[in-house]
Amino acid sequence: MSDDVQTPRVASNWRPRHIAIVMDGNGRWAQQRSLPRTAGHREGAKAVRRVVEACVERDIAVLTLFAFSSENWCRPRREVEILMNLFLTTLRGEIRRLDVANVRLRFIGDHRAFSPTLQDYIRKAEQRTMRNTGLTLVIAANYGGRWDIVQAAKQAAADVAAGRLSPSDLTSETFHRYTCLADLPELDLFIRTGGEQRISNFLLWQLAYTELYFSERLWPDYSAGDLDAACAAFASRQRRFGQTGEQVMQDQHA
Numbered sequence: 001m002s003d004d005v006q007t008p009r010v011a012s013n014w015r016p017r018h019i020a021i022v023m024d025g026n027g028r029w030a031q032q033r034s035l036p037r038t039a040g041h042r043e044g045a046k047a048v049r050r051v052v053e054a055c056v057e058r059d060i061a062v063l064t065l066f067a068f069s070s071e072n073w074c075r076p077r078r079e080v081e082i083l084m085n086l087f088l089t090t091l092r093g094e095i096r097r098l099d100v101a102n103v104r105l106r107f108i109g110d111h112r113a114f115s116p117t118l119q120d121y122i123r124k125a126e127q128r129t130m131r132n133t134g135l136t137l138v139i140a141a142n143y144g145g146r147w148d149i150v151q152a153a154k155q156a157a158a159d160v161a162a163g164r165l166s167p168s169d170l171t172s173e174t175f176h177r178y179t180c181l182a183d184l185p186e187l188d189l190f191i192r193t194g195g196e197q198r199i200s201n202f203l204l205w206q207l208a209y210t211e212l213y214f215s216e217r218l219w220p221d222y223s224a225g226d227l228d229a230a231c232a233a234f235a236s237r238q239r240r241f242g243q244t245g246e247q248v249m250q251d252q253h254a
């Protein structure tokens, strides 16, 4: 019997509770229009608003967006600066609307590399919305899946060193508690836009049983209808979690 907390037992999946999106294709969207890449990011911020609204309307519990990966620092300095400004201005511009819509904001990633202004604003946005009970919107910024696993390992090791955790008690269930998003529902559906089919060091630990969905749509063009198409594909799949198809059918009719 697996000790794996990530093995949900219920396979009914007409609607995902937790969706994560790699918002890819901003640069290509801009290039197709002979615009600078940063114009694609600005248009991408509008798509973020559309998709957040769609998730609120559809009663999705959690939406996790990959806004800036640990690897994105390698981009041209000017593009990184513009992306940072865009986060700050988008946050400032949207926070009231998000709060009124009962959205709870969370940020994951190593934020120490961000400007003190951005770090401060991230804290304030989380505090302001922490009691909201609607959609939890998680923004992954300076996040990497390997970083998440390593920071979890460091915390677990510190607890072992301090005598709070015995190495023999370290199972995937106890380890899971140290990873980002441990307090949120399991990740049901991973969407990547922009036509590429890879994970790009996103939520590596959390993706263990997640359904993967790849869309050709460039992120600035992504719509509520595209989200519905992804959810419909999700609903049509049989999630087995290691069981046989017959066992899943039996469980569903039990």
Ligand code: FPP
Pocket: 023, 024, 025, 026, 027, 028, 029, 037, 041, 042, 044, 045, 048, 065, 066, 067, 068, 069, 072, 086, 087, 090, 091, 139, 194, 219
């Ligand atoms: C990937 O497209 C996108 C990013 C690295 C940035 C995502 C940022 C936003 C959508 C804007 C604001 C977000 C928030 C949460 C406020 P790419 O540049 O790699 O596109 P390409 O593959 O076509 O070059």
